[in-house]
Amino acid sequence: MLPQLQAYVSQFVTLSELEWAAITPLFQPVRVAKDEFLVRHGEVCRQLYFGSRGLLRHYYLHEGRDTTRYFAPENQFATALSSFLTGQPSIEQVQALEETALLRIGYDQWQHLMRTVPAWRELPGRLLEAAYVADTRRLESFICQTGQQRYEALLRHQANLVQRVPQYHLATYLGLQPETLSRIRRKVTPGPAADAS
């Protein structure tokens, strides 16, 4: 698990072996079963996770309507980020879609790293850049694309999600009725990219 974390973080910031020796004991391995919750609506989320295996779903449940915000597969950080940053109760819920293995760090330990490991201070900016750009692209896809175009983009960029996620969750992620998604899937046959040679 730790080598995956190190490989991921090293894409963004450069840390010495000595710094890693201070960092890694602050991450605790945890396992969550399929369907188990990491964060429920109304709870303050004071933990940040790095997924080494499995799949999480971030979603809203409001007046019986379930809306998927995003899926967090292995090899990325995951948390109810607004709650983690602000200390306010979370609106979104985070639940495991598969048996999931994670590394967990608490808010206070994260702040300790920010104070004691100067290079770590650059990491939140780099991670938030990626999160902001991903959120913006998603917003823009709802404004500028049809449901079929959103599904095709998902197939191009995250084909493995389409295999791993139940169709009713994919539908709420794409903002479609399940029967509309079924119709689109029958029409769009996944296959090699047109420019493959």
Add this chain to the structure above:
Amino acid sequence: MLPQLQAYVSQFVTLSELEWAAITPLFQPVRVAKDEFLVRHGEVCRQLYFGSRGLLRHYYLHEGRDTTRYFAPENQFATALSSFLTGQPSIEQVQALEETALLRIGYDQWQHLMRTVPAWRELPGRLLEAAYVADTRRLESFICQTGQQRYEALLRHQANLVQRVPQYHLATYLGLQPETLSRIRRKVTPGPAADAS
């Protein structure tokens, strides 16, 4: 203009007078007339702005439909952020709603500050935190609130926008038809908060 920038940035990071002396020459004052564009759809945005006076609107125009993403009044940074971060063409447009005075810094100068002023490296993370939390609250307001609740929240938190922004732009910001917003405004009379004493 520079004192406003310094007061704003100092909320997030602490910089010495010597550091400020290196930073401030990289910001150039610019003025844009009402209705002038800072960023158009399809352009790569390589400039970041700090508004000292006036008001910008960030919006999408897709197949004739205008959707306001947000308003950027004075005393904050503004840019087509995804384009600035990724170097990709911008989907959103940025236009002045009022005569606006700004400080402008280019992408290369911003990166120069990141390399040469260590404390500056913490600033993107802090700004992106705020942007991420604001975007998440807005998304959640569309999922969990009625149009009237969104309007009432805007009155509570950004009452001055309600005065400054034409009603048709407010409507696209709140995701409402103009006539629905008119009906809500007639119903909701702005006044002192209920708990004011």
